[in-house]
Amino acid sequence: MEAFIAYFEAGIVSGAIYSLIGIGMNLLLVVSNVVQFAYGEIVVISMYMCWLTLKATGSYALAFTIPLITSMALSLLVEPLLRGLRARKLRTETLVITIAVGLILTETMAVFLNSGLPIAFPAKIVGGGWDTGFGLIRVSAADIYVVTAAVGLMLALLYFLFKTRHGKGLRAIAHNIEAARLLGIPLRRETILSFLIAGFLSGVTAILFVFTIGVATPELGQLVTFKGLAVMMLGGMGSLKGAVFGGLLLGLIECMVRGYFIGDWVDAIAMGCIMIVIIAKPGGLFGEAHGEG
């Protein structure tokens, strides 16, 4: 029983991070009609930048701002690549382009950054520095940071989307782009805004990964993208609320499997989920919030 609670707690923590990823990816999907296959790679390369900054300057303040800047910059750089194609509704091409961007980023990490070797963050920040609990059930500072950050960001995003002018504009675009156009909502500017927000979310995700996983390899990027995709599928493509649920579900399943089964199957679970959901219920477990599946 104790083990179960321990796994459950770990599941919630990873789940929270996965939800953030799902939210970022879904946001891009509903506003800009793009599945960002390079999302995870942007997260991981931001982790690398954080590590490099820490090594170079030793300043934590700097090390934790750089990933945000990196992720937002990269996200903004990808946007113009997709602009022309989005207008002409060439979906395969946007898919291939984002995959290509992701692979370029992975290769950049493998070749340039730390010669492709895995990076590891100092032990004193991984886990946040302290933990409490009894027996197998341990709650570390990192766990608390993660959940607080995740919940905080979700609330902030909710506020933005429902109580601000631009947030409502984004929602209008997501629901009915033609109406938004005729209302004079500046589509391109709002799209760029969505990329900026997604970039910010991925930067925060990178920082949270630093605290929880503490290590990264170039290959991690693709994996994170696919977990994000799994979250999108589980919660329904394009559904922000679904992403919260999907993220938690994936986190819990992974931790249970890691706890109770042997072998390195954890990552394949996300893949398996994607496949099963696509094949059995293409709209995601909760039906589609957004057209194209």
Added chain:
Amino acid sequence: MYVENLLITVCVFIILAWACYLPLLGGQLFNGPVYCAGISGYFAAYVTKVLGWPVALGFFGGVIFSGFVAFGLAFFLAPLTMFQMAVVTIALIFIFQTTFRNLDFLGGVTGMSGIPSVDHLVVVSFTAIFICLVLLHRLYKSRWGRALEAVEADRIMASAMGVDQYRMSIALQSAAGTMGGLAGAIYAFNLGTMHPDIFGFGQLLYCFTIVFVGGRFTPWGPMLLAPVLWLIPEFFPSSIAQFRNIFFGAVVILCLLTMPKGLVTKRTVARVEIFLRSVFQRAH
């Protein structure tokens, strides 16, 4: 020896590119050839090295087995949209890689080495290329080629005109998977080793590059581009060589933005045909 190796490798990647190109003709972004190559390579490696089967049996066994896998999966994958299929097949690449990594009898993370070699593999490779080309060309010109074009252009309309997309998709996937298996088997016997990372995302990018840059509407584009793309990095000094994948990625993106139809389009092929025909006539 080196030249032989190079030729065989180029053949492998042409076949692989064609295998990815085929489903695209029918409007499907099917990445099956990549994992089928892995399946076939491992099958051939295992049965010849561990079970001691004769090489020919291992070779064809690998091809047929991977074709079978593709066929079986096809029933599940056929009804998917282009996007869903792309995602699922990429996921499958990953799943198969993980499976190979975790199966100890296949060598786990380090894979298998010491696969027996095949004599005259070059001849085999060229024969394979020739057969594939003939088949593709016949397909292109046949009734099925028309059907594929119709589906690629507009799925709904094609169904309305009586094209059975479900069966067509299964056929495409099985064919593409088998071709992928062919490439994988040749590669395994050529290299002599097989390990999980060979047929993964790097290969995927490579296939994308060849197909999308070379031109996904005719088989000639991938065929002409594959050797070029493969050979260019061979000539780089080794310091730049590691940027190979970045190079491919950048090329794909640039191409898709400027020439969405690729370098060799149907128009290009038609123009070449007209030109050749006029040369012929003048010779008479």
Added chain:
Amino acid sequence: MIRRFSRSISVQSRVSILQTIDLTIRYGQIRAIDRVNLTVEDDEIVTLIGANGSGKSTLLKGVLGVQRASQGKVLFRGRDITGSGTDRIVGLGIAMVPEGRGIVAEMSVMENLELGAFHRRDPVEPEMRTVLEWFPILAQRTRQLAGLLSGGEQQMLAVARAMMAKPTLIMMDEPSLGLAPIVVGNLFEILSRVNQQGQAILLAEQNARKALKIGHRGYVFDRGRIALEATCQQLLKNELVRRSYLGG
């Protein structure tokens, strides 16, 4: 001294709210509208009538910048807005009530109204109050999802939303489409009242009779060209118009 004098005169002279000069819009080889010249002045309702596909909608879309002009110009208050982006044009003061209403069904009535004021930086409470007074049905349902409203109510919402922008010109594309006659009557009455407050309206309508009744001036569109231009009273009495569009 003379120059200063003439400058002050030109400031006094009236500039049309909207003026199109030889506006031509092509879809490929087809000319959807061909060398259209029309104007909308302050305080008036200008009605566009004509058969389906005669170019009325295309004209409105051309003004709004949704369709690119192949030739000609669009002037808004004397300012050339040809080729400008839709967001800029709306920001300058043109509000559109699109065909099919164009409301965002998944957002609430209140939020739809707020979207109408997207470009405004000043406080919107006064307009919100006015609009809810004029459309009590909407006032009762501010929190409801807009998609749940009936056709007529959605049309009211679309008009109210346009008013929220405090626009210089409201353009309406086939507002009576799909609505019951009583509802249409109600709607047109409201449009009249809105216009009496000083709002200029450009109205494209298939229901020629009702549209001409509330309009001041009208243009008849025929296959992309303007066939006739007159006051609405004159058009209502015109033989050709009566036969073609008013059911004899």
